[in-house]
Amino acid sequence: MKAWLLKDFGLSNLHLEEVPTPVPRPGELLVKVGAVSLNFRDKAIVDGIYEPHRVPKPLIPVSDAAGTVVAVGEGVSRFKVGDRVNSTLYSRWIDGPPGPDEPAHCLGMPLPGGLAQYMIIHEESAVKAPDMMSDEQAATLPIAALTAWHSLMDLGHLEPGQTVLVQGTGGVSIFAAQIATAHGARVIATSSSDANLAKIKALGVSDGINYKACPNWEQKVLELTEGKGVDITIDVAGGQGLNQSIAATKVAGLVAQVGFLTGQTSALNLMPLIFRQTTVRGIAVAPRASFERMNPFLDKHRIEPVIDHVYSFAQAVQAYEHLARGAFGKVVIKIAD
Template sequence: MKAWLLKDFGLDNLVLDEAATPEPKAGELLVKVGAVSLNFRDKAIVDGIYEPHLVPKPLIPVSDAAGTVVAVGDGVTRFKVGDRVNSHLYSRWLDGEPGPNEPDYCFGSPLPGGLAEYMIIHEDSAVRAPDTMSDEEASTLPIAALTAWYSLVDYGQLQAGQTVLVQGTGGVSIFAVQLATALGAKVIVTSSRDENLEAVKKLGAVAGINYRTFPRWEEEVLKLTDGKGVDLLLDVAGGDGLNQSIAATKAAGRIAQIGFLTGQTTKLSLMPLIFRQTNIRGIAVAPRSSFDRMNAFLNQHAIRPVLDQVYSFEEAPQAYEHLARGAFGKVVITVS
């Protein structure tokens, strides 16, 4: 089969090559990949800044895929040939709390990912793709949509009428706007681009704050919430900005720490954290059971992913470059 292979760190070392087509073992599905979507994690793996000690070489990258089952191993009962399925990043995290070694079983590193014509997914890990979505649309769900869903619902316990702040307008953030709006919450979005803030208002956000125009954006959040702060904040930036996130969140509010776009370390001021009694939880996607619940919600509310651009299989490096520049919604690669 044709596959993109990461032979060393750096985008120049991502090479389109031939690889053996895998064969499904007991309990496994052979999936003909229709499309994959890119996440910041995928770029960080190629750049060598995401758990580099876990990255095998060569590696077929990209965790998030949608495709069609074309063969099954012995004993498979959950799916049959012809079914459309999604990959699920944490392939062994099925329900409940995560185990201590979930990162050891992630697609796109260290397990082979979906940037190839075929991939193996265990039947227990696979998720039925929504019938209403194309492969390109469904490929955006495994990390971006599910991270937003888990942050809002499983962790955030977001209720209608509450207020949530979402940082940025990338994949996770756009899904968060759509999902939180469907849940009846009020959504505030921060971005460096006024045009993106106007676009998210059309998706349901009630307010937008340009953090370059207002570097102390947390003060603007307090103005919008009568001085209280938001009930829930989805932090995708990380770095020292976490202190501003704490200031923007109500007393005993929740922060879902999702990303590290501005840095993997932070100098945290403890007194505001203590006095505001803020809850901060690191979010690393979700179990498969949450994915199943989310897909039912997406169908119920007719939520469709926002695709920034779709690239061909041969244009995979250009898709990574697009992600590095920034995206409104998701960057997708059609495989077959």
């Protein structure tokens, strides 16, 4: 089969080559990959800033895939040949709290990922792909949609009428806006682009804040919420902006820390955190069971993934370059012809 191999850190070291097609072992599915989507995690792995000590070389990257089962290993019972499935990031996290070593069993690093014509997914970690979605659409779900869902619904216990703040207009933030709006919540979004704010407001977001024009954006959030702050903040930026997220969130509210776009470290001002009694919760996607709770909600509310661009399998490098420039929604690579 053809697969993209990361031979060393840096996008120039990602090469399309011929490799043996994997054979499913007991409990495993061989999936013909229809499409994959890129997340910031995938870029960070290539750049060498995401747990570089875990990255095997060569590596078939990318965790988020959708495709069709073409062969099964001995003892497989959850799926059969012909079923359409999604990958999940964590191959062993099925339900409940995560175990201490979940990152050691992630697809796309350190386990082989989906940027190939075929991939192996264990039957216990696979999820039935939504019937209403194409492979390109379904491939956007495993990290971006599921992170948003887990943050808002499983952990945030979002209720209709509450208010959510999302940062930027990437995949997680747009899915969070779509899910929260469908659930009857109000959504406020930040972005450095007025054009992107107009696009996300068209999805039901009530207010947009350009953080370049309004660097003290947390004050604007407080104005929009009559001084109270939002119930849940989806923080994709990290870095020093975490202090602003805490200030923008209501007393005893939740900051879901899902990303690190502006930095992996933060000098945290403890007094506001203490006095506001804020919960800052690290979010590393979710278990398979959460994925299976999310899909009926997406189906019920007819939520369609927002895809910025679909690249061909041969254009994987260009897809990574697009992600680095920024995208409104998801960047997808179509694998199967």
